[in-house]
Amino acid sequence: MRNIMILAALLVVFGTSMAKVADQMTSQKAQAQSVDKSRAMNAFASVQPKTTGNAGLRSVTISRDSRGHFQTDARVDGRRIGFMVDTGASVIALNESSAALIGIRPRPSEYTANVSTANGSIRAARTRLAMVDIGGLVVRDVDALVLPDDALSENLLGMSYLSKLRRFEMAGGKLVMEQ
Numbered sequence: 001m002r003n004i005m006i007l008a009a010l011l012v013v014f015g016t017s018m019a020k021v022a023d024q025m026t027s028q029k030a031q032a033q034s035v036d037k038s039r040a041m042n043a044f045a046s047v048q049p050k051t052t053g054n055a056g057l058r059s060v061t062i063s064r065d066s067r068g069h070f071q072t073d074a075r076v077d078g079r080r081i082g083f084m085v086d087t088g089a090s091v092i093a094l095n096e097s098s099a100a101l102i103g104i105r106p107r108p109s110e111y112t113a114n115v116s117t118a119n120g121s122i123r124a125a126r127t128r129l130a131m132v133d134i135g136g137l138v139v140r141d142v143d144a145l146v147l148p149d150d151a152l153s154e155n156l157l158g159m160s161y162l163s164k165l166r167r168f169e170m171a172g173g174k175l176v177m178e179q
């Protein structure tokens with residue numbers, strides 16, 4: 001009988017400990033999701049569309065983030081995707097995961113373009129995006145490349161979008177795009 005009581009006490013202590021661990025894990029996961037949502041909202045909030053008085057011109061202002069980059073969300077073929085603005089990129093560059101969100105899934109044989117990156121040369125698949133919309137600045141038929149996820153951690157908003165705007169300029173920690 002004494003052994004059963006000791007075993008029961010150990011099970012109660014073990015069960016209580018495991019419940020505390022599970023609560024901590026759930027709390028950490030909720031905090032991580034909260035941080036991710038906060039980042040997404042901050043990226044989206046930094047896009048400030050406005051219509052100017054100059055013949056209906058539209059402009060969007062993006063503030064520099066803590067790393068010194070310009071991050072924004074765009075609607076690409078109807079889906080929201082995050083981008084880092086990169087004036088050194090000739091075209092929009094999407095990682096495979098983001099491309100899949102909008103229905104673009106290149107076959108291995110379609111990776112025919114050679115791309116030079118900071119990590120060396122990589123093969124990419126050419127594609128065309130029907131529409132890219134950032135805060136109301138809509139550009140249609142935009143050239144893009146799809147790169148493997150391990151070669152591109154962030155999607156890049158390159159010159160294939162930016163060059164179709166009326167103008168864009170960086171000054172005072174802000175990027176202003178106008179159409």
